[in-house]
Amino acid sequence: MRFTEFPIVKEGLLLVIPLSILTIVLGFLLPVYITLLLILxxxxxxxFFRNPKRSIPDFEGSVVAPADGKVIHAGEYLEDRFLGGKTIKISIFMSIFNVHINRIPTSGRITDVFYKKGKFFSANFDxxxxxxxxxxxxxxTENGKKVLFVQVAGLVARRIICWIKKGDAVxxxxxxxxICFGSRVDIFLPLETKIDVKIGQRVKGGxxxxxxxT
Structure with missing residues (x-):
């Protein structure tokens, strides 16, 4: 089994294992309510850091959700920072109860990665x-289409984690x-893309x- 398929992602294990050990070691010394709080x-x-398996569609040209959550935007959008023109933008809001693993929307090669520090407004705001x-x-993509997807930190989220880099085939x-503890992912697709979701719809990443x- 590859580590990426382990039921909990490694970033979660780095928190879960030490806390579990601490709870076991100190559990008999601390008041019951504190021990219960640590267990909770x-x-x-x-x-939160669960890493479920998903059934990945294999239809030609299909674009899958890059994250679990609720679609809060789906329509035309002028993306002039990276794509320089009109696109179809789909935004997915993740609450702290959603799976937070992010997934590649379609096959191709990563041509660039741009990280930017910023503020922490609630992720459901435009x-x-x-x-x-x-x-x-x-x-x-394999057919020469440009696709942009963006991990956006939210009000609670303070850490974006990305395991791929420029030049990687995906x-x-x-x-x-x-993205840790509530956030969103935006995806920008070519204007001629045939969209198959609507605002308010719940989606599963991958x-x-x-x-x-098209």
Missing amino acids: IDLFLVY KASLLNEHNALLME VRGQRFGL ETILGYL
């Missing part, structure tokens, strides 16, 4: 895309990172098809 925190961390801390990944549904590249 540990269980929440296990839940201004969060531009003003919050974010990590933008630009890719070129495949649809591949895990590429996570599994729900957002649309089809």
Whole structure:
């Protein structure tokens, strides 16, 4: 089994294991309510950093959701920072109860990665895309289409994690990172993309098809 398929991501294990050891060692010395609180925190961390398997669609041209959550934007958008023109933008908001593993939307190669420090507005606000801390990944698909997807930190989220770099070949549904404790992911697709989701829809990263590249 590859480590990326372990039930909990390694970043979570780095928190869960020490806290579990601390709880066991000090559990008999601390008041019961503190011990119970530590156990609850540990269980929440296990839940938050869960790493479920997904059934990745294999339809030609399909674009899958890069994150679990709720679609809060789906429509035309002028993306002039990296793509320089009109695109289709889909934004997915992740609450702290969603799986926070991020996945590659379609197969291709990463052509650039842009990280920017920023503020921490609530991730469901439109201004969060531009003003919050974010990590933008630009890719070129196997058919030469440009796709941009952006990890955006939220009000609670203070850490963006990305496991891939410029030049990496990637495949649809591949895990590429996570954002800790509530956030959003924006994806920008060519204007001619056939969209298959709507605002308010719940999606699963790597599994729900957002649309089809034409």
